[in-house]
Amino acid sequence: MLHAMREANLEPPGFDDRRASFKVTFHNHTLMTTEAISWLNQFSHLPLNDQQRLALVYLRQHSHIDNRDYRRLNRVDMMAAGQDLRGMVQTGLVEQTGFGRWTKYILKVQEQRAEKPKTPSHEESILVHVKKYGSINNTECRDLLEIDLNKASYLLKKLAKKGILNQSGKRRWTRYRLS
DSSP, X not given: OHHHXXXXXXXXXXXXXXXXXXXXXXXXXXXXXXHHHHHHXXXXXXXXXXXXXXXXXXXXXXXXXXXXXXHHHHTOOHHHHHHHHHHHHHHTSEEEESOGGGOEEEEOSOOOOOOXXXXXXXXXXXXXXXXXXXXXXXXXXXXXXXXXXXXXXXXXXXXXXXXXXXXXXXXGGOXXXXX
16 A cells, blocks of 8 residues: 555655554645645755655645654655755755654745735724724624624724724714724
8 A cells, every 4th residue: 555655656644553543644645746846946956855855845735744754755764864854954945843753844945925915903994994984883893893792892992992983872872983
């Protein structure tokens, strides 16, 4: 089974021994996708071997890699794995954390993605609504932010306490306007 997975360029299985049970996780995706290869091409100027390149792709999908993971991924011995991992640290692509058997390696190179538009905070959303419609009440605030009664009351009172909004009316007729 392991040989067939390697031949298909699938990620190696994960093994988890929990004393009373044993769990094997088979991932049904390949590590070396076209997109992963194109990502790796940005490091073509660095002296990396094929095993190190595969480990970089593995790190893109996982939080860390250790010596055991590297050995399982590349079918190498402990010494070769340690040497390759240290080489990856020297290139600056990977950072070592921990020592001895707790040593883990994390990817230092971050994905270059387009910036996500910033989501306005609840307070900013309330202020935009008040500027547009002139005022807001608790019900409108709950509908706008999809929050419960207590959270809406808290936010509106907080803005009033800061002096940003003025509260007028009582109970269900309470409205908040810009100060």
